[in-house]
Amino acid sequence: MSDHHHKETFVTKYIFSQDHKMIAKQYLITGMIMGIIGIFMSMLFRLQLAYPGESFGIIEAFLGEGGEGGVMTPDMYLALVTIHGTIMVFFVLTAGLSGTFSNLLIPLQIGARDMASGFLNMLSYWMFFLSSVIMVLSLFVTTGPASAGWTIYPPLSALPQAMPGSGVGMTLWLVSMAVFIASSLLGSLNYIVTVLNLRTKGMKMTRLPLTIWAFFITAIIGVISFPVLLSAALLLIFDRSFGTSFYLSDIFIAGEVLHYKGGSPILFEHLFWFLGHPEVYIILLPALGLTSEVIATNARKPIFGYRAMIASIIAIAFLSTIVWGHHMFVTGMNPFLGSVFTFTTLLIAIPSAVKAFNYITTLWRGNLQLNPAMMFSIGLVSTFITGGLTGLILGDSGLDINVHDTMFVVAHFHLVMGVSAIFGMFAGVYHWFPKMYGRMMNKDLGYLHFWLTAISAYGVFFPMHFTGLAGLPRRYYNNTAFPIFDDLLAINVVITIFALIGGFAQLIFLANFFISIKKGPKAPQNPWKSNTLEWTAPVEHMHGNWPGEIPHVERWPYDYSKTDANGELWGGQDFTPQNVPIREGEEVF
């Protein structure tokens, strides 16, 4: 690398950096800021759900006209749930999670100097930044931000007459998402090319850490499905602004018949969910990948069934592209299609079950180092199972009829992809913080953060299933209009209290994160005694990652606690990094 001694200015080092490690940090910080906004919004609307009509100073302070007198308006409520969903799904759990760790770990774990294209990588981040700025700006337009739900089904999202949020706010939402998708595609293409072409000597595909497999497959699903959302958004822009009728037909609103004829909102639903469902796995697979690595390292054991894990990632990715119709059982889609989607949807439970069993077996007879990262990973396995199991109800078309669009669904997907993915992200931050900032985070704050977060996550989402089973629909501003829901108020109060605890607990994490960057103890090179290549790189970041030659890979990444013929640990330590040559008489996996 000729640019080792290249002089960096402040701008090229911290702002328009092409270094994957800096870009990873930029993704993480941007994702965290968006996460603060998204989680804070959920705390506000939880206040409304538990105490409908009561006045809160904080609501008036932040929501302005939409919260006049301390009570939010119905339009503001819908805006909050919409933007909360959009921000958490796309900006935090897609860009913030995958963008951060794919960028940080792909070059470091496969043994590459940087991403295949540093420039595209920089472009990808800045487009993400731009889309975040547009999304945040859309909160300040006078007619309010997009409010038609994060799924923005037309005609509601297409007609400003239908709700104020479908005016300028919706236009900004669509522009922001279009830029976001471009950013995501640039990132994904870069990840795929880097994994395929830039692996160091000896790093066969079957020696890749599971993190890389997860990022690699995630990038492929992203490239397949995100363009479809882009086309859906473009057609919606046409319908909104240029009078076309892709999604609209026979509409009478605000006292007049509109000219639209021949379109179908169901077409939009198909296009949206063709991304929307794979999106769940775009969020979840990286979290599972990080967890695989964290669990193996901290259990001091190989991940159980490495090849089965890869096979299930691939199976999940494949199936994820043919199950989108399970979001549409009651939309008027042909019931026969419903049967097909029930079949494919329930199949996805098989690879998911394999993954869950493999994690549990990895814990069995380990020597578990319960670091905060490990705690969050174990929490992920727990919430992934709790949330995943109710998928068997929602994926079964007959049962979905009665719980579709109720709070049961909200509870299900928050546990299985929201909480699980956030736990994966926390695990990743705690585990790789030393790699990112060269310092350690505080463990005690980490534990406190975990306990409060885990308890409140279950406290919020477990009882929520039952409000759904009582028939309570989602996206209801309040449920006082229906006496049959009167007795759910107590449950709503419990949920809100846990939500507030969980929200405030994140302050502990933020304090720990930002102060540790400056004040944390200096990190050793390999703090968790891990096998993967990133821990062979020096603590101080440098362009090109390794001084001199890139280490060669001689073995798979999970040789933890491997013993020789006499039952003694090889080399007297319970880990063997990937660059250590196979010793004489050693069994190879």
Next chain:
Amino acid sequence: MKALFYIIIGVALMVVCWQLVKLLGLTKKENQTATPKENDINGKLMLVLMTFIYVLMVLSLWGTREVLLPQLGASEEAYHIDLLFKYSMALILVVQFILQALIFWFTFKYRGTEGRKAYFFADSHKLEMWWTITPAVVLAGMIIYGLWTWNQVMDASDAENPLIIELYAKQFQWEARYAGDDNTLGNANVRFIEGTNTMGVDMSDKNAADDIALAPNPETFLKELHLPKGRTVIFKLRSQDVLHSAYMPHFRAQMNCVPGMVTQIKYTPSVTTEEMRAYPDTKTKFENINALRKSQGKEEVEFDYLLLCNKICGASHYNMQLKIIVEEEADFNKWLKTQKTLAESL
């Protein structure tokens, strides 16, 4: 400006949190990875978390039994759905109970200690085979049973003499139209909406004249959708403006209303409103609700079937409802006779 004040409080809380840690001397730890003591404490706490989850499960199951929908489904289709639901739920709870126990028990049991050596166990094709095949077999059963149920619920082709009713959704109310003597709905389109013809029925269609638009009850001024017990009802759903969803939880029925097309769902009501009011679950639930309402100074209510909007449709989405009354077929026919046909009312 007030918002800034709250943000400053948030930042201050973060600083306090760190200062506390510093005061307690927790930042000086040499050991980077968890110490045996930390493993011990957190391993034990994991059992506490497990207990918390189990208690929460039991509390949620037990504590919500009086707030859920009445066990008795109000349609023949509900019977199939509820049975499938019970089996699925039982399966889920058993699996959930076992797997969570394994996760947290292993975490506790194998928490790191000084002398412990992890067991190098990378693969076992036999085990993996088992836990691929077992879920596959169970799921095959669920898929077959699920699809059978789905067909029972959705297939309206063999319904004998079904009653055809159109449900018409608009921001933020429901309208309904009975098909009349010929049991065929007249054509309709938003382009025919004019004056009192609020559903846009094409009055030049010969099937339209005998259709009956649901009028408000003259006593309560509220619309009440009447349905006969024991006769299959096929709902034809339309929407005037945006997506809506006709959700009738007591009948386990739901279907979206889509502008530009007609969607369909059917069910056979099997419990009259009076019978449902007398059903123990319903009685308990409404006794609780009325006790609560009394304490809030609200008037008492009694049970009624409901149609709710369950697809986000705008500001008043949360209050878009229609009361449903299920009665014996003779009573229903008597009521229907009192309603005006479109030929009379328009």
